[in-house]
Amino acid sequence: MTLPVFDLAAIERTVTSRLVLDTVQDGLIAHAEGRTGVPAPLHMAFPEADGDCHVKAGWITGSANFTVKIATGFYSNSALGIPSNHGLVCVVSARTGQIRAVLDDRGRLTAWRTAAAGALITHAMSRPDATTLAVFGTGEQARLQATWLAELRTISTVLVHGRTLHRANALCEQLRTQGLNARPAVAQDAAAADMIITTTAATTPVLDAAHVHEGAHVTGIGTDMPHKNELPPALFHRAQIIATDDHAQCIHHGDFGHAIRAGTTAQNSDIAAGELLKTPLDRPAAAITVADLTGVGALDAALASAVLDQLLQ
Amino acid sequence: MTLPVFDLAAIERTVTSRLVLDTVQDGLIAHAEGRTGVPAPLHMAFPEADGDCHVKAGWITGSANFTVKIATGFYSNSALGIPSNHGLVCVVSARTGQIRAVLDDRGRLTAWRTAAAGALITHAMSRPDATTLAVFGTGEQARLQATWLAELRTISTVLVHGRTLHRANALCEQLRTQGLNARPAVAQDAAAADMIITTTAATTPVLDAAHVHEGAHVTGIGTDMPHKNELPPALFHRAQIIATDDHAQCIHHGDFGHAIRAGTTAQNSDIAAGELLKTPLDRPAAAITVADLTGVGALDAALASAVLDQLLQ
Numbered sequence: 001m002t003l004p005v006f007d008l009a010a011i012e013r014t015v016t017s018r019l020v021l022d023t024v025q026d027g028l029i030a031h032a033e034g035r036t037g038v039p040a041p042l043h044m045a046f047p048e049a050d051g052d053c054h055v056k057a058g059w060i061t062g063s064a065n066f067t068v069k070i071a072t073g074f075y076s077n078s079a080l081g082i083p084s085n086h087g088l089v090c091v092v093s094a095r096t097g098q099i100r101a102v103l104d105d106r107g108r109l110t111a112w113r114t115a116a117a118g119a120l121i122t123h124a125m126s127r128p129d130a131t132t133l134a135v136f137g138t139g140e141q142a143r144l145q146a147t148w149l150a151e152l153r154t155i156s157t158v159l160v161h162g163r164t165l166h167r168a169n170a171l172c173e174q175l176r177t178q179g180l181n182a183r184p185a186v187a188q189d190a191a192a193a194d195m196i197i198t199t200t201a202a203t204t205p206v207l208d209a210a211h212v213h214e215g216a217h218v219t220g221i222g223t224d225m226p227h228k229n230e231l232p233p234a235l236f237h238r239a240q241i242i243a244t245d246d247h248a249q250c251i252h253h254g255d256f257g258h259a260i261r262a263g264t265t266a267q268n269s270d271i272a273a274g275e276l277l278k279t280p281l282d283r284p285a286a287a288i289t290v291a292d293l294t295g296v297g298a299l300d301a302a303l304a305s306a307v308l309d310q311l312l313q
Numbered sequence: 314m315t316l317p318v319f320d321l322a323a324i325e326r327t328v329t330s331r332l333v334l335d336t337v338q339d340g341l342i343a344h345a346e347g348r349t350g351v352p353a354p355l356h357m358a359f360p361e362a363d364g365d366c367h368v369k370a371g372w373i374t375g376s377a378n379f380t381v382k383i384a385t386g387f388y389s390n391s392a393l394g395i396p397s398n399h400g401l402v403c404v405v406s407a408r409t410g411q412i413r414a415v416l417d418d419r420g421r422l423t424a425w426r427t428a429a430a431g432a433l434i435t436h437a438m439s440r441p442d443a444t445t446l447a448v449f450g451t452g453e454q455a456r457l458q459a460t461w462l463a464e465l466r467t468i469s470t471v472l473v474h475g476r477t478l479h480r481a482n483a484l485c486e487q488l489r490t491q492g493l494n495a496r497p498a499v500a501q502d503a504a505a506a507d508m509i510i511t512t513t514a515a516t517t518p519v520l521d522a523a524h525v526h527e528g529a530h531v532t533g534i535g536t537d538m539p540h541k542n543e544l545p546p547a548l549f550h551r552a553q554i555i556a557t558d559d560h561a562q563c564i565h566h567g568d569f570g571h572a573i574r575a576g577t578t579a580q581n582s583d584i585a586a587g588e589l590l591k592t593p594l595d596r597p598a599a600a601i602t603v604a605d606l607t608g609v610g611a612l613d614a615a616l617a618s619a620v621l622d623q624l625l626q
Contacts, residue, residue, distance in 0.1 A: 003401070003417040005318050042355040042370055044379065051410050055368055055381055057357055066357065068368055070381050070403055072410030086410050088316070088403070090383055097364050097385030097399050102415055104316040 004101040006311050011105050014310045015112070017151055020303060024116035025277050027060060027302035028245065032274025035061040036298035038246075050076040058297035059094055065308070066094045067301040071107060089304045101308050109307065113299045115144035117273070118221045121243060121291045122195055123152040124276045126217040127283065130194030131156035134185065136206045136230070137199035137222065138162035138171040145197045145221070147178050159185035159193055161206075187211070198222055198230040209234035212288060219291040220255045231255040231290065233262035236269075240287035244270040249294045256292040317414040319624050324418050327623045328425070330464055333616060337429035338590050340373060340615035341558065345587025348374040349611035351559075363389040371610035372407055378621070379407045380614040384420060402617045414621050422620065426612045428457035430586070431534045434556060434604045435508055436465040437589045439530040440596065443507030444469040447498065449519045449543070450512035450535065451475035451484040458510045458534070460491050472498035472506055474519075500524070511535055511543040522547035525601060532604040533568045544568040544603065546575035549582075553600035557583040562607045569605040 030036050042055040051074030059066035071087035078084060087110070089103040103109065122145075133155050135142040146158050158180050162168035168184035175182035190196065191211035196218040198206055209232045212218060218239075220231045236242060236259035244250035247270060251257040259265045273291060283289065343349050355368040364387030372379035384400035391397060400423070402416040416422065435458075446468050448455040459471050471493050475481035481497035488495035503509065504524035509531040511519055522545045525531060531552075533544045549555060549572035557563035560583060564570040572578045586604060596602065 002320060003318055003415070005316055005415070007315060037357065039355055039357050042352055042368055042381075044350065044352050044370055044372075046379075046407055046410075049408050049410075051407075053370070053379070053381075053405065053410065055355055055370065057355055057366070057368065059357075066359075066366070068355075068366075068383050070405070070412065072405060072412075074408075074410035077409055080409065082409060082411065084410075086412055088412055088415075090401070092366065092383070092385060094359050094364075095362050095387075096390055096393065096395060097359075097362075097366065097387035097397075098395065099383065099385075099399055099401055099417075102316070102318070102401075104412075 003099060005104055006101060007104045008106050008108055010311060011103060011108065011307060015307055017148055019306060019310065020112045020116045021120060021148070023303050023306040024113050024299055025120055027296070027299040028117060028120065028274035029277055030060050030274070031246065031296050031298055032272035036296070037061065038297040049074055056297045056300065058301045060298055060302050063305060064094060065091050065100065065301065065305040067091055067304045069300050071110065089300065091304050091308050103304055103307065109303050110300065111140060111144060113303045114141060114221060114295060115148045117245060117293050117299065118145045118197055118219050119148035119152055120277060121273050121293065122149055122197055122217060122219045125241065125243060125281055125283070125289045125291055126195045127215055127285060130217065132159065132193040133195045133197070134159040134161060134190035134193035135197050135199060136161050136190060138167040139199065141199040141221065142171055143174055145199055146175055146180060150180060155180060158182040159190045161185050161187050161190040200230055201228060202230050203228055205232035206230050208232065209238055212238070214286040214288060217289045219293065221293045223255045224253060224294055226253045229255060229258050231292070233259040233264040235290060237264035238288050239290040240284060241281070241289040242270045243273040243276055243291040245273045245293045245296050247272070250292045254292045254294045316412060318417055319414060320417045321419050321421055323624060324416060324421065324620060328620055330461055332619060332623065333425045333429045334433060334461070336616050336619040337426050337612055338433055340609070340612040341430060341433065341587035342590055343373050343587070344559065344609050344611055345585035349609070350374065351610045362387055369610045369613065371614045373611055373615050376618060377407060378404050378413065378614065378618040380404055380617045382613050384423065402613065404617050404621050416617055416620065422616050423613065424453060424457060426616045427454060427534060427608060428461050430558060430606050430612065431458045431510055431532050432461035432465055433590060434586050434606065435462055435510055435530060435532045438554065438556060438594055438596070438602045438604055439508045440528055440598060443530065445472065445506040446508045446510070447472040447474060447503035447506035448510050448512060449474045449503060451480040452512065454512040454534065455484055456487055458512060459488055459493060463493060468493060471495040472503045474498050474500050474503040513543055514541060515543050516541055518545035519543050521545065522551055525551070527599040527601060530602045532606065534606045536568045537566060537607055539566045542568060542571050544605070546572040546577040549603060550577035551601045552603040553597060554594070554602040555583045556586040556589055556604040558586045558606045558609050560585070563605045567605045567607045
């Protein structure tokens with residue numbers, strides 16, 4: 001009857017990138033097919049402490065569990081020497097309502113499902129012969145996107161663009177220890193890569209659409225609030241194929257919505273990212289393709305459920 | 314760095330009714346004074362399993378913690394031999410967003426704060442010389458309301474009205490072991506008590522307004538959804554003083570709302586329950602008074618926070 005709680009160390013020992021990739025692939029397909037439940041999230045703001053808290057829930061239709069995820073961001077914590085983000089996931093039986101376990105993951109599962117979605121979609125939408133990858137941003141997501149995409153396809157070079165050369169160098173160093181050929185790049189050079197993934201908290205576009213080559217693919221994963229914006233509307237205008245992980249969400253607070261409001265693309269110009277994981281994309285070689293990923297709550301449920309199954313084995 | 318989890322046994326060992334009553338009193342006053350935050354809850358339904366899940370959050374303005382409470386109700390669980398209700402409370406720092414602890418209370422804290430609010434308001438609104446109490450309903454809330462009110466004032470007799478005599482007798486037996494003079498009663502006799510508390514899941518009124526005596530007080534605590542209704546609109550018409558724990562909530566899904574929609578009372582005829590806990594009520598001896606309590610989310614935060622402080626001592 002004791003509530004099982006698994007800490008981050010236990011979760012990291014158990015979970016493989018393969019498990020995350022497979023689960024997120026199935027979850028994105030389920031979401032594209034309408035087989036997910038994602039209720040409106042609960043939001044709290046604590047302006048005096050420069051903090052907020054989101055509670056998100058979700059499930060895959062018919063699955064054994066649903067999840068409730070608590071995520072906090074208190075942005076003055078660094079002054080106290082503690083992380084800005086905290087969180088946990090409760091896994092609940094969708095058959096009996098019994099709370100099966102708490103995954104005290106400190107937000108790691110969210111980072112993993114974000115990385116997996118980015119890598120899967122970038123792989124699916126890029127040309128088969130694409131080999132150079134550029135990441136915009138130098139944080140943990142930039143690292144994960146590069147290393148997980150490298151599990152799906154060969155990457156000849158990773159170009160890292162950051163706001164400071166110091167941080168770009170630090171990420172390149174990390175990527176080299178993971179066997180990747182990485183070097184810093186200015187924005188214009190990074191935008192000329194075969195595959196581009198943006199992982200920043202930018203509020204104005206991080207690249208110039210004119211610098212993107214024909215045949216390139218661009219995935220944006222950093223835009224998760226209406227005031228954020230990584231990819232320029234002009235890029236959507238040039239794109240022949242646009243994918244979104246959640247149509248309504250990407251209009252509300254993704255780069256896709258910025259492009260619609262700027263009049264450079266139409267509201268119905270996107271296809272569901274999960275559809276592209278079902279059948280290989282018939283992609284014109286010279287086409288520019290774009291994916292806008294804002295994060296699907298039901299993937300939290302799918303991943304937490306799969307992780308719990310592993311932990312209980 | 315390990316997430317502290319406290320189970321029900323630890324919580325029950327630590328918490329006294331005094332702690333709950335004091336905390337709920339302060340919380341109701343804070344709520345009446347607008348010093349609470351209660352975001353819109355998150356709701357999920359699982360019709361195939363006859364279940365639902367509510368996630369509620371809240372805080373007292375300026376307090377060190379906020380809480381996120383997960384509560385599930387799966388109403389076919391009894392066939393499986395497991396309880397219908399489950400839940401836990403996460404206590405989170407409102408200063409840093411760090412999750413301080415999980416209280417694996419199985420919904421007990423909610424039961425306690427409900428009982429405390431009912432007892433406190435019934436005591437505050439009843440005539441000083443009121444001594445007979447009637448409870449409608451025979452569940453755990455009926456038991457808690459009677460025993461906790463008995464901590465605040467002398468009760469000469471508890472009349473128990475239930476849908477079956479068998480259950481009413483069982484509750485009387487429990488109450489007698491707790492030192493109360495209890496006996497079953499038909500609805501008309503129960504409605505003639507000095508103090509009446511209704512604790513049912515009824516969808517039509519459980520008593521006849523004409524049976525309530527002048528000078529009596531009635532508290533309804535069971536109506537927590539729009540389709541439920543314990544107290545008849547005619548009772549609100551007879552009442553000289555009406556209290557609600559949350560004005561908007563009681564209109565939306567309390568007995569007060571049924572009375573407004575029936576045209577027997579005005580939308581602005583209520584006063585905040587917390588106000589009555591600040592200064593003794595100047596109550597005409599012959600007045601009928603009514604309290605409609607629907608449950609205030611910020612009280613969960615106040616109570617969980619106080620309980621955690623005790624547990625960590």
